[in-house]
Amino acid sequence: MSIFHSMNTTASALTSQRLRMDVISSNIANVDTTRAKQVNGEWEPYRKKSVTLKEQQGQFSNFLNMAIGKSEKDGVGNGVKVSSIKEDTETPFKLVYDPSHPDANAEGYVQMSNVDVLKEMVDLISASRSYEANITAFNANKNMLTKALEIGKG
Amino acid sequence: MDLFGGTISSLEKGLSYATLKNKAITQNIANVDTPNYKTKEVSFKDVLNDAKQATIPAYRTDARHYDFEINIGSNGVYSNENFRSRANGNAVNMDAEQAKLAENTIYYNALIDRVSSKFSTLNNVVKGGR
Numbered sequence: 053m054s055i056f057h058s059m060n061t062t063a064s065a066l067t068s069q070r071l072r073m074d075v076i077s078s079n080i081a082n083v084d085t086t087r088a089k090q091v092n093g094e095w096e097p098y099r100k101k102s103v104t105l106k107e108q109q110g111q112f113s114n115f116l117n118m119a120i121g122k123s124e125k126d127g128v129g130n131g132v133k134v135s136s137i138k139e140d141t142e143t144p145f146k147l148v149y150d151p152s153h154p155d156a157n158a159e160g161y162v163q164m165s166n167v168d169v170l171k172e173m174v175d176l177i178s179a180s181r182s183y184e185a186n187i188t189a190f191n192a193n194k195n196m197l198t199k200a201l202e203i204g205k206g
Numbered sequence: 207m208d209l210f211g212g213t214i215s216s217l218e219k220g221l222s223y224a225t226l227k228n229k230a231i232t233q234n235i236a237n238v239d240t241p242n243y244k245t246k247e248v249s250f251k252d253v254l255n256d257a258k259q260a261t262i263p264a265y266r267t268d269a270r271h272y273d274f275e276i277n278i279g280s281n282g283v284y285s286n287e288n289f290r291s292r293a294n295g296n297a298v299n300m301d302a303e304q305a306k307l308a309e310n311t312i313y314y315n316a317l318i319d320r321v322s323s324k325f326s327t328l329n330n331v332v333k334g335g336r
Binding site: 055057058061062064065068069072104105106107128129131132178179182185186188189192193195196199200202203204205 | 221224225226228229230231232233235236237238239240241243246283300303304307308310311314315318321322325
């Protein structure tokens with residue numbers, strides 16, 4: 053545990069929120085993608101991806117020091133980490149009638165990706181606000197550390 | 207002769223409390239989008255006295271009231287297990303965290319001010335007021 057513990061915590065959150073924004077951008081960019089990957093020789097449209105976050109537990113060194121009685125766990129944790137990026141297999145693909153499309157089926161319907169742009173925009177704003185909140189926390193922490201250096205300077 | 211008195215060590219305890227609290231707030235803000243994350247808080251009394259208890263009993267006026275289930279880790283960090291503010295089980299209240307962050311920063315700065323002023327007083331004494 054160092055004095056930069058809080059900064060590392062914030063940094064992990066900034067990285068996670070940035071990744072969320074990247075994934076959302078990818079979802080929005082691929083909203084009209086009809087050939088994302090091949091399944092059994094057939095092209096499948098793009099599936100919406102979503103990021104799941106989880107609390108990062110203490111690292112090995114913390115637990116080792118705790119076990120040999122060198123330090124006590126402070127119980128605060130180590131920030132946040134991305135546990136997985138999952139594809140949405142629940143929501144059905146959107147069907148659009150367009151018989152002239154190369155990927156249209158026998159009835160003339162084309163399968164489009166299951167990305168909902170409105171939902172993505174809401175998620176994007178949520179991620180960007182969380183990012184800003186972490187920036188605020190980082191600045192507050194930075195000010196505190198700078199202030200600590202002023203001890204005894206008169 | 208006790209030159210430094212108890213002031214500096216009291217202020218030091220206050221500073222370590224503020225640092226730990228800052229860590230908890232940072233952790234809470236970092237996990238604002240983590241499902242089932244429970245807010246972590248720091249108890250001032252526990253940090254100051256280094257007291258270690260197993261649980262904090264809730265004040266219940268009726269037998270049907272739920273207990274709080276507040277688990278105190280070491281060093282007075284505890285998390286509220288039963289509170290949830292959103293559907294994904296996350297209990298972080300961003301407004302409250304930001305308010306606590308601002309409050310904690312001011313508190314920390316005030317303590318640093320006191321430490322600095324204590325040292326400058328001592329310096330004044332050492333120099334004989336010159």
